Amino acid sequence: MTASPEPLRLLHAVRLLGFAGTDEIAERADATRDATSTFLHGAEGDGLLQHVAFAHAAGWTLTDAGKEENERQLSDELRIADPHGVVPAVHWDFRPLNARLLRAVTDWQILPGTDGRLTTNDHSDLVRDARILDELEDLSRALAPLITRLTAVLPRFGGYDERFDAAVVRARAGAPEWVDRTSLDSCHRVWFQLYEDLLATLGIERGEVEADVGDGAGGEEEPRADR
Numbered sequence: 001m002t003a004s005p006e007p008l009r010l011l012h013a014v015r016l017l018g019f020a021g022t023d024e025i026a027e028r029a030d031a032t033r034d035a036t037s038t039f040l041h042g043a044e045g046d047g048l049l050q051h052v053a054f055a056h057a058a059g060w061t062l063t064d065a066g067k068e069e070n071e072r073q074l075s076d077e078l079r080i081a082d083p084h085g086v087v088p089a090v091h092w093d094f095r096p097l098n099a100r101l102l103r104a105v106t107d108w109q110i111l112p113g114t115d116g117r118l119t120t121n122d123h124s125d126l127v128r129d130a131r132i133l134d135e136l137e138d139l140s141r142a143l144a145p146l147i148t149r150l151t152a153v154l155p156r157f158g159g160y161d162e163r164f165d166a167a168v169v170r171a172r173a174g175a176p177e178w179v180d181r182t183s184l185d186s187c188h189r190v191w192f193q194l195y196e197d198l199l200a201t202l203g204i205e206r207g208e209v210e211a212d213v214g215d216g217a218g219g220e221e222e223p224r225a226d227r
Contacts, residue, residue, distance in 0.1 A: 011070045024059075093146060097139055108121060
């Protein structure tokens with residue numbers, strides 16, 4: 001088991017976050033702020049990152065060259081760290097869980113209307129919401145051993161299960177936004193980042209992933225973002 005080098009962790013953090021400031025990237029990559037700032041500006045000079053500012057927001061994002069470099073880093077790391085194919089095996093076991101998560105988040109957001117039309121879930125049906133939270137808790141329990149298997153070869157996968165469980169606990173405590181709000185470290189956001197992390201590590205584009213098996217689900221589309 002070998003820790004990922006800091007340049008990989010930092011570039012990969014930008015990829016997983018999509019658009020983020022220096023502090024958030026440093027936290028995600030487990031790096032100091034000074035080291036993160038130095039890396040980000042150096043990577044910008046190398047054409048790997050772009051600093052974007054608009055309205056009241058500013059942050060870092062990958063360029064196409066940055067994505068290619070990150071893919072090269074991940075491929076080299078996986079070849080050395082995982083000779084026995086643990087990560088692809090975990091991805092296979094993760095896929096049916098992913099279908100269940102997508103279904104749960106969609107059910108959390110959308111409610112069948114009496115006229116057959118879909119409406120926004122106003123969370124007034126506490127029994128229905130409780131069943132969905134039960135499913136999320138079950139997914140949290142199923143996720144933990146997968147993360148244990150991943151961190152045995154790539155420690156950078158650590159923490160996804162704890163973050164997901166923390167979001168479920170907050171949602172259960174009466175804060176429904178912790179299920180799907182993308183501006184929080186919600187169930188949806190944590191799961192989305194883990195899925196992106198798995199696919200990026202394996203060099204798989206989202207469009208290349210076949211329908212999940214064994215669960216009757218269709219494709220792997222995302223639940224809709226915040227309204």
